[in-house]
Each structure stands twice: as structure tokens, then as C-alpha cells.
Amino acid sequence: MKRIGLILILFGLTSLLPTVFSPATKTAQAAAQGTLPPGTQIELVMTSDQVGDRDRDYIGAGQSYKYTFADGKWFITVLDLNRDGKPDFITFYYLGEGQFKSDFWGVDVGTNKIGKNLEVGVYENARRAAFAPDGNPGLDVGGNGRGCNMLGGRFTIFDSKFDLRDPQKPVCLSFGVSFTQFCEFSPLALRGTLRYNTSVLPPDEENPKVSVTSPRAGQVINSKTDTKIDVAWTSLDNQGVASHSLTYNGIRKDTPFSTSVVSGLPGTVQSFSISVPKDDAVTNATITVAAKDNAGNTGTGVSGSFTVAADGESPKVSNVIFSKKKVDRKKDPTIEIAWRSEDNLGVIGHTLFFSPTLTFSTPTLITTGLPGTTRVFKWTVPNEVPKTKTGAIKVVALDGAGNTGEAVGGGNLTIK
Numbered sequence: 001m002k003r004i005g006l007i008l009i010l011f012g013l014t015s016l017l018p019t020v021f022s023p024a025t026k027t028a029q030a031a032a033q034g035t036l037p038p039g040t041q042i043e044l045v046m047t048s049d050q051v052g053d054r055d056r057d058y059i060g061a062g063q064s065y066k067y068t069f070a071d072g073k074w075f076i077t078v079l080d081l082n083r084d085g086k087p088d089f090i091t092f093y094y095l096g097e098g099q100f101k102s103d104f105w106g107v108d109v110g111t112n113k114i115g116k117n118l119e120v121g122v123y124e125n126a127r128r129a130a131f132a133p134d135g136n137p138g139l140d141v142g143g144n145g146r147g148c149n150m151l152g153g154r155f156t157i158f159d160s161k162f163d164l165r166d167p168q169k170p171v172c173l174s175f176g177v178s179f180t181q182f183c184e185f186s187p188l189a190l191r192g193t194l195r196y197n198t199s200v201l202p203p204d205e206e207n208p209k210v211s212v213t214s215p216r217a218g219q220v221i222n223s224k225t226d227t228k229i230d231v232a233w234t235s236l237d238n239q240g241v242a243s244h245s246l247t248y249n250g251i252r253k254d255t256p257f258s259t260s261v262v263s264g265l266p267g268t269v270q271s272f273s274i275s276v277p278k279d280d281a282v283t284n285a286t287i288t289v290a291a292k293d294n295a296g297n298t299g300t301g302v303s304g305s306f307t308v309a310a311d312g313e314s315p316k317v318s319n320v321i322f323s324k325k326k327v328d329r330k331k332d333p334t335i336e337i338a339w340r341s342e343d344n345l346g347v348i349g350h351t352l353f354f355s356p357t358l359t360f361s362t363p364t365l366i367t368t369g370l371p372g373t374t375r376v377f378k379w380t381v382p383n384e385v386p387k388t389k390t391g392a393i394k395v396v397a398l399d400g401a402g403n404t405g406e407a408v409g410g411g412n413l414t415i416k
């Protein structure tokens with residue numbers, strides 16, 4: 001049910017080129033521009049939807065494509081089907097060479113059935129170009145042996161210039177079209193852009209993407225000591241981010257708030273510091289970063305939920321105990337250390353030190369970065385630790401605001 005006639009059209013066409021596209025001259029003024037000269041700028045870029053392993057746009061088969069002038073032969077035909085002296089139907093053919101030698105594509109764009117010529121604008125409700133009913137613009141992108149019997153879609157012509165000095169041979173000087181095609185009215189699309197000798201960019205319909213990397217989820221900003229919230233993010237856009245704005249959301253004194261912090265930050269900026277009032281307290285706090293592109297499309301990212309707290313309270317550590325009083329490394333070099341720790345806002349980490357005496361003047365780091373919920377650690381005493389009969393272990397607990405508390409156990413631990 002899919003037509004594969006394009007290759008026949010192409011072979012027919014190439015044999016006619018560079019003469020005028022004669023079958024059309026009976027009914028319309030037409031021109032084929034023949035092999036495009038060196039220095040031509042042309043590019044066809046397409047992506048084809050695919051969902052899962054099997055559901056995909058038929059024409060593009062779920063693949064992405066990009067062809068430029070260097071990748072093969074290109075041909076253009078221009079038609080004036082409604083015979084008012086201005087082109088209303090254009091076809092671009094691509095015949096691949098080199099690594100693309102088995103590729104061929106055709107792109108038809110027509111405005112003849114809506115009584116218009118090829119003018120810059122947005123064209124909705126497109127139908128298969130050669131058979132478009134009155135009132136519908138025409139589109140048809142096919143290739144590599146695949147074509148649609150019926151199709152829906154839309155396209156935007158963003159550049160369209162012709163040399164009309166010879167009415168029998170309208171010549172396309174520059175053209176740009178971006179299209180979305182639904183083959184056989186499938187929900188899966190083939191999307192693409194064709195640009196011919198144009199510096200005009202296609203309309204930007206893609207939102208920027210934003211990811212906020214700071215503050216982190218669970219982070220506590222201590223408003224007794226910290227004076228700012230450091231916000232950091234990454235933002236990307238197909239045509240570049242133009243500006244950023246930041247919003248601070250949270251709950252202060254049981255009242256939710258959403259405050260615009262800054263807007264109009266340049267697109268290149270990806271960090272900002274927000275001042276923290278002394279002793280401020282905010283729960284469920286988040287920062288939303290919105291990025292805008294030049295077409296006004298907006299994308300947002302939200303930070304992890306953090307807390308602002310006036311935390312002057314350090315964690316408390318107690319009951320540092322051991323599974324044994326004597327470690328004989330020749331027999332069993334391990335010892336279990338356990339402790340208690342607590343904090344008004346929660347302990348977020350533990351660090352353990354060993355010292356051969358209670359002075360801790362030359363401590364050995366046992367471990368760091370233990371989770372706040374971990375309160376036991378099995379230590380394998382390394383050979384570098386000196387022998388002692390007065391060994392001691394210090395446990396340091398850290399809260400989210402950077403406060404630390406510690407306790408020491410032992411003083412009589414024997415290591416041999």
C-alpha cells in the first residue's frame with residue numbers, strides 16, 4: 001500500500017535534467033534548476049518518531065538524517081500551477097553519493113490548493129501535495145523507497161525567494177521550510193527542516209531544558225552563619241538560551257510563598273546567589289530556574305527541596321563503645337565501634353578518628369562520610385596504627401548546617 005514511485009520519478013527526472021521539466025509545461029510554467037552549482041548551501045535534516053521497538057514513523061523509520069550539498073546530487077523543480085506568474089509548488093530531490101549512495105529523498109511543498117504562492121508563513125492541515133484537495137496546503141516527504149498514500153501535517157516556510165525574470169523558468173534563489181508530517185495520519189511524526197541558500201533559521205518551537213544542580217535535595221542552609229543560597233544550573237536550547245529568571249518558593253512561618261528573585265539574567269549565566277536574612281527559617285524550599293529562548297519558548301527546572309534554618313545547635317554524640325577492649329591484629333584485626341548521635345535538624349554524616357592517647361594530638365582518620373543514620377562501624381585496624389594500651393576513638397557528627405559535635409570513647413583500648 002505504500003508507494004515506491006519516487007525512485008522512478010527521480011530516474012525520469014535526472015534523464016530530463018537540465019532541460020525544463022517538460023511534463024508540467026503543458027499545464028503550468030515550470031523549471032528544473034538542474035544540478036545545483038558548486039558553493040550551493042543546502043541541508044535536509046530530519047528526525048523520525050519511534051516509540052518502543054516497533055512503533056515508528058514509516059517514512060523515516062525512527063532514524064535521524066542529515067544531508068548537505070557535499071553528500072550527493074540535489075535537484076529543484078519549481079511550478080506555477082495556478083499560473084499567476086509566481087511559484088506555488090516546489091520540489092527538492094536528493095540523490096545520495098558516497099556513504100549515502102543508497103539514499104534518495106523528495107520534498108514537495110505546495111500552496112497552490114489554498115490559492116497562494118510560496119510565501120513565508122505557517123501552513124496547517126497539509127495533505128499529500130500531489131493530491132491535496134482545495135483548501136489544503138501540500139506536503140510530501142518520502143524517500144529510500146517509502147512514501148505515504150495519505151498524510152497529514154503542517155509546515156512553515158521561513159524563507160522563499162525566486163528569480164522570476166524568465167516567466168518560463170522561475171529560479172529558486174533561497175528557500176527554507178520546516179515540516180511535521182504524519183504518514184497515513186499516524187500519530188508518529190517525521191520532522192525536518194530543509195534550508196537552501198538561506199541564512200534564515202527555522203522558527204524555534206523547542207523549549208530550553210533546565211537542570212538545577214544547587215541547592216541539593218535535603219541541603220540545610222544555616223541562617224545563623226550562611227549569608228546566601230548558591231544556585232547553580234545548566235540550561236540548553238536548540239537555538240540558544242536568551243535569558244534566565246529565578247523564583248524562590250517555600251514555607252515561612254506556616255505561609256507558603258513564591259518570590260521572583262531575579263529576571264533578565266543573560267543566557268550565558270548559570271549561577272546566582274540569593275541573600276539569606278539572618279535567622280530566617282524556610283521549609284520545603286525550592287528554586288525554580290526558567291530559561292527563555294529568543295522565540296519566547298520557556299523551559300524550567302526546579303532544585304531539590306532544601307531547608308533554611310537558624311541552626312545554632314550542634315549535634316550531640318555520646319556512648320562511644322567498642323565490641324572489645326583489646327585488638328590483637330595477629331588473631332583478629334577488627335573491632336566494632338558504636339555510638340549515639342542526635343541533632344535538632346538531623347545528623348547528616350559521621351567521621352571517626354583513632355588516637356593512641358586521649359590527647360588526639362596525632363589522630364588517625366578511621367573513616368569519613370558515614371551516613372547520618374549509621375551508628376556502628378566495623379574497623380579493621382591497619383598495621384600502621386601504633387601499638388598502645390591507651391587507645392581512644394573520637395566520633396564526630398555533622399548536621400546539615402555545618403555544625404559538628406563529638407565524643408570520645410576509650411582511653412584504655414589496647415592495640416597489639
Ligand SMILES: [Ca+2]
Nearest residue numbers: 084086087088
Ligand atoms: Ca502561482
Ligand SMILES: [Ca+2]
Nearest residue numbers: 204206237293
Ligand atoms: Ca528553542
Ligand SMILES: [Ca+2]
Nearest residue numbers: 311313343399
Ligand atoms: Ca543542628
